[in-house]
Amino acid sequence: STGENGSGGGRSGALSSPAITEEVQKIDVNPPKGTRDFPPEEMRLRTWLFRNFREVSRLFGFEEVDFPVLESEALFIRKAGEEIRDQLYCFEDRGNRRVALRPELTPSLARLVIQKGKSVSLPLKWFAVGQCWRYERMTRGRRREHYQWNMDIIGVPEVMAEAELISSIVTFFKRIGITASDVGFKVSSRKVLQEVLRCYSVPESLFGKVCIIIDKIGKIPMDDIKKDLMSAGVSEEAVEELLQVLSIKSLTKLEEILGGAGEAVAELKKLFSLAEKFGYSEWIEFDASIVRGLAYYTGIVFEGFDREGKLRAICGGGRYDRLLSTFGGDDLPACGFGFGDAVIVELLKDRGLLPELSLQVENIVCALDVNLQGAAARVASILREKSQSVELVLESKPLKWVFKRAARINAHKLILVGSSEWQRGMVVVKILSSGEQYEVKLDELE
Numbered sequence: 001s002t003g004e005n006g007s008g009g010g011r012s013g014a015l016s017s018p019a020i021t022e023e024v025q026k027i028d029v030n031p032p033k034g035t036r037d038f039p040p041e042e043m044r045l046r047t048w049l050f051r052n053f054r055e056v057s058r059l060f061g062f063e064e065v066d067f068p069v070l071e072s073e074a075l076f077i078r079k080a081g082e083e084i085r086d087q088l089y090c091f092e093d094r095g096n097r098r099v100a101l102r103p104e105l106t107p108s109l110a111r112l113v114i115q116k117g118k119s120v121s122l123p124l125k126w127f128a129v130g131q132c133w134r135y136e137r138m139t140r141g142r143r144r145e146h147y148q149w150n151m152d153i154i155g156v157p158e159v160m161a162e163a164e165l166i167s168s169i170v171t172f173f174k175r176i177g178i179t180a181s182d183v184g185f186k187v188s189s190r191k192v193l194q195e196v197l198r199c200y201s202v203p204e205s206l207f208g209k210v211c212i213i214i215d216k217i218g219k220i221p222m223d224d225i226k227k228d229l230m231s232a233g234v235s236e237e238a239v240e241e242l243l244q245v246l247s248i249k250s251l252t253k254l255e256e257i258l259g260g261a262g263e264a265v266a267e268l269k270k271l272f273s274l275a276e277k278f279g280y281s282e283w284i285e286f287d288a289s290i291v292r293g294l295a296y297y298t299g300i301v302f303e304g305f306d307r308e309g310k311l312r313a314i315c316g317g318g319r320y321d322r323l324l325s326t327f328g329g330d331d332l333p334a335c336g337f338g339f340g341d342a343v344i345v346e347l348l349k350d351r352g353l354l355p356e357l358s359l360q361v362e363n364i365v366c367a368l369d370v371n372l373q374g375a376a377a378r379v380a381s382i383l384r385e386k387s388q389s390v391e392l393v394l395e396s397k398p399l400k401w402v403f404k405r406a407a408r409i410n411a412h413k414l415i416l417v418g419s420s421e422w423q424r425g426m427v428v429v430k431i432l433s434s435g436e437q438y439e440v441k442l443d444e445l446e
C-alpha cells in the first residue's frame with residue numbers, strides 16, 4: 001500500500017479492519033548502500049566458498065576463531081596514512097565510546113592473542129572468516145563490506161611460516177580449479193625497503209609511512225609518489241635509489257644491489273627454496289615493488305594476482321612482527337594473510353569455474369487428502385529422524401503443483417500418503433528420476 005489510511009496491502013478480512021489504521025510507509029527494500037543481501041542462490045555460492053576456506057584451514061591444522069565486528073576505534077588508529085584509516089567506519093556509541101566496524105581482522109586477532117597471553121601454547125595457528133567494513137564515499141560505487149578469510153601463525157620467526165601460509169592459499173586455489181596459469185603470487189620483503197632507507201639514514205619511524213606511499217605506485221602518478229616521499233622526509237637521492245631498487249624483478253639482481261649480507265636477500269632465497277620443497281615454485285615470483293598497503297608489515301609480503309592483469313589483488317599478506325608489541329603485548333613474531341570474497345568470485349566467473357549449486361531436498365511428502373495431513377507430518381518426522389531431508393507439503397495442493405515443486409527442489413523421491421495405503425500402514429514412494437513406484441511399510445522407510 002502507499003500508506004493511505006485503512007487496510008494496507010488490499011487484503012480483506014478481520015485483521016485489516018478499518019478501525020486499526022496505522023500509517024503504512026513503504027520501506028526501501030534494498031540493503032544499505034555498498035552492502036549486499038545473500039538470497040538463496042548467492043548464499044549457496046558464499047557457503048561453497050567459505051566451506052573451501054574452512055576445509056583448507058582444517059587441512060593445515062588451523063583453529064577457527066572469531067571476534068566482534070564492532071571494535072574500539074583505537075585498534076585501527078595508525079598514523080601511516082593508510083587508505084583503510086581514511087575509510088574507517090567509526091562512530092561514537094551511546095556510551096560516548098569511540099567504536100568502529102572492523103576494516104580488517106588482524107588487529108582483533110592480535111588483541112585476542114594478547115588477551116589469552118601465556119594461556120596459549122605457541123605456535124598459534126588461527127583462522128577466521130569475517131565481514132569487514134569500510135566507509136567510502138559512494139562516488140566510487142565500491143562496496144562497503146566484504147568477507148575475509150584470514151589465516152595467521154603467531155610465534156614462528158622463520159620464513160617457514162610464510163611458506164606454509166602461501167602453501168595453504170595454493171591448496172585453496174587448486175581445490176576450486178584455479179591453476180598456476182590463472183594466478184600467481186608476487187613476493188617481496190619490506191626489509192628490502194628497510195635496507196635501502198638505512199643506507200640513506202632515513203629514520204625507522206618513517207618506515208610505515210614510506211611503505212604506504214610506495215604501495216600507491218601504479219595508483220597515483222610517479223611525481224606525486226616522489227613528492228610525498230620527499231615531504232615525508234626522504235632525500236631526493238634516497239627516493240631515486242628506492243625507486244630503482246623497487247623495479248628489480250630478480251633476486252640475483254637484488255643481491256648485486258643490496259649485497260648478500262642483508263636479511264632481505266637471505267629470507268627471500270630461503271622462501272623460494274622452501275617453495276620448491278612445497279611444490280609451488282611455479283606459483284610465485286619475486287617482485288621488489290610489492291609492499292602491500294598496511295603499515296604493520298615488517299618482512300616478507302605477498303599478494304595473489306590474476307595473470308591476465310584484469311582484476312585487483314585476490315589476496316595478500318605478510319609478516320607483522322611488531323604489531324603485538326605495539327598493542328602492549330609480548331614481542332611475538334606473527335604473519336598472516338587476508339583473502340576477500342569479491343575478487344575471487346570475479347576470477348571464477350572469468351574462468352568459467354563458478355560451481356553449479358542447486359537446492360537439493362531428498363524427499364517431498366504429500367498427503368493425498370486433507371485429513372491425512374497429520375499422517376504426512378508423521379512420515380516427514382520419521383524420515384528426518386533418519387537424517388533424510390524432507391519438504392513436507394503444508395497445504396492441500398493439486399498433484400500438478402506437487403510435481404512442479406518436486407522438480408524445483410530436485411527431490412529424489414515423492415512420498416504419497418493415501419488413505420487406502422495408510423489403512424494398511426503403507427505409503428507410496430515414487431522415484432522421480434525413473435518414475436518407478438512402489439509401496440513401503442512406514443517403519444521400513446529409509
Ligand SMILES: CC(=O)Nc1cnc2ccccc2c1
Nearest residue numbers: 132133134143144145146342
Ligand atoms: C572488491 C571489494 O569489494 N573490496 C572490498 C570491499 N569492502 C571492504 C571493506 C573493508 C575493507 C576492505 C574492503 C574491500
